[in-house]
Amino acid sequence: MVDVHLLLKNLHVVENDLEKLKNASSQGELIDNIKAFRHNTNELLNQSAKRQQELDPQLRDDLAAARAVLKKHSTILLKASKVYVRHPELAAVKANRDYVLKQVCGAVNTINGVAQGGVTQPSSCPYDGPRELAAALDEFDDHTAMEPLAYNEVHTRPSLEERLESIISGAALMADSSCTRGERRERIDAECNAVRRALQNLLSEYMSNMGNMGRKTRDLRRQLRKAVVDHNCLLLISFHIW
Incomplete structure (x- = not known):
């Protein structure tokens, strides 16, 4: 229970980091947010890996898939966010950033649901x-x-x-x-x-x-x-x- 509590606590930190990345309006602000996001995401991945070993096979697979999506697409999100901050006027750039953000949000929501017993939440980033x-x-x-x-x-x-x-x-x-x-x-x-x-x-x-x-x-x-x-x-x- 303590491990799950710590995992969920860090998960909410990552959710706040995602919101900051989404709203960053300058390169300096974005770089600061990226550093925090990387650190907290790595912590979340490590904590969810420990939780993964305690689950039944189906939930273990769900959590493993969510962790893989989060790990892979977090890097893409950082790149897409940098491009968006440089060219916020370009609809295609914003669309791509939002699409990647949706994937990361979905992975975080899945980790949240599985960690609490298997109830996943819908993504809050429609795209x-x-x-x-x-x-x-x-x-x-x-x-x-x-x-x-x-x-x-x-x-x-x-x-x-x-x-x-x-x-x-x-x-x-x-x-x-x-x-x-x-x-x-x-x-x-x-x-x-x-x-x-x-x-x-x-x-x-x-x-x-x-x-x-x-x-x-x-x-x-x-x-x-x-x-x-x-x-x-x-x-x-x-x-x-x-």
Whole structure:
């Protein structure tokens, strides 16, 4: 009973940490919250592992699955939260952060219920994954369709790569769901890698076009400078003749 009490006490601390992560509005605030969340989550995982050994097989499996989800998706949540704090105006980034948050909340709720005897609580983080991810992909497509000359290697590439990785993180979470069939999971993973390659090819093509354009403009500048020299020479000749 003492162990269960300590576990539940730490679980409520983790719930408070999740709320702070969700509401963080600056990188500094987020980093502080991340440190606390990591420490308290590790404590919760260790305490729930001890509790797991005391349960019947079914509850033991439920708790083991919840612990695995919490361990894996906590890392993804930290990454998604960092991206969201940098780009809170992007709907796709928020959707992905919320989706990951739902998975972590669900795992914490399961641990809470199993630790108290097997009664799980519904997740308090509603999120329609497929719909939001579809919208995020549409928005991503809109941002990749640009004029080659509008591409900026310093700003555009990191932004697009960050958007895509955010979407892929959400897709990976859906693939890991128990509702997703094995062959579908493999297909999602393969398509995610294909999209990554396609983006890199597209960005390379943009850079190639910009390189060609840069060479052409340099050639034009060179010819214009020569024309200026010709023009000045002609003026000097005309002056001496006059």
